[in-house]
Amino acid sequence: MASGTNTVDKLTEAQRARLRALRRSYEAELPEKLALIAGAVAALEGAESDRAGLEQLYQHIHKLAGSAAIYGFDEISRAAGSLEAWASSALTAGGAAPARVELAPMVDALHQAFSASRTMRKRARGAPIRPRR
Amino acid sequence: MGSRPLKRILLVEDDPDIQTVTSLALGSFGGYTVEVCSSAQQAIDSAAAFAPDLILLDVMMPGMDGIHTLEALRRIPETSVTPVIFLTARVQPHDVARYKELGSLAVIRKPFEPTTLVETIDGIWNEYSGQAD
Numbered sequence: 001m002a003s004g005t006n007t008v009d010k011l012t013e014a015q016r017a018r019l020r021a022l023r024r025s026y027e028a029e030l031p032e033k034l035a036l037i038a039g040a041v042a043a044l045e046g047a048e049s050d051r052a053g054l055e056q057l058y059q060h061i062h063k064l065a066g067s068a069a070i071y072g073f074d075e076i077s078r079a080a081g082s083l084e085a086w087a088s089s090a091l092t093a094g095g096a097a098p099a100r101v102e103l104a105p106m107v108d109a110l111h112q113a114f115s116a117s118r119t120m121r122k123r124a125r126g127a128p129i130r131p132r133r
Numbered sequence: 134m135g136s137r138p139l140k141r142i143l144l145v146e147d148d149p150d151i152q153t154v155t156s157l158a159l160g161s162f163g164g165y166t167v168e169v170c171s172s173a174q175q176a177i178d179s180a181a182a183f184a185p186d187l188i189l190l191d192v193m194m195p196g197m198d199g200i201h202t203l204e205a206l207r208r209i210p211e212t213s214v215t216p217v218i219f220l221t222a223r224v225q226p227h228d229v230a231r232y233k234e235l236g237s238l239a240v241i242r243k244p245f246e247p248t249t250l251v252e253t254i255d256g257i258w259n260e261y262s263g264q265a266d
Binding site: 011015018019022026029059062063065066067069070071077 | 153162193195248
């Protein structure tokens, strides 16, 4: 299996800037990706069996788990990975409807990871974190 | 001992976010000519005209997966012996063994670091082209 050493220092500033811009663009799309996942989870709740719905959830989660890590959102990737593993097992088991209690903690963890990434970015920029009302 | 230059890469990847960052890394950072295909069928349709030096192939794609995509590309004269690198999170020992059986040069594990992707591929290619001459 291939591996490499970190060569970020070998990139030009223009190249690093393009990567940063790409990362910002990806981050801006995260709420939409999370909404897709939330919608897929909601569609599964209450259904006795919905293999197609479970496959759709799996695809959304699989994409997020993979791309988030590549773009540097490791916590989001890890949280998505837990949900991905669950969805994969559920598909292997025949696509039975999930119990809400199984999914809720993992979905919450995903949202928390997203919130944490936004908090970190705000802190890095020096913006104050306003308390929720 | 000479080495064959790597100039043209066929990227077969269904995730648009991974397509974008991989294209940036390979095209802008690595200077390669990259053809991006979102599906097996697109790859099969593009392969002959594009005539890649190397194929970067995702494994888990909707519809036809990477394994079957490779088998289809091998039936096209222009890509019957084109070197392949699998780009995948599926790297269990039995998966990697399968990729090797199919003749892949290497497997690059997802998530990969965009800033090191070119160096990783260059290393694989240099080893391959040195052995091929």
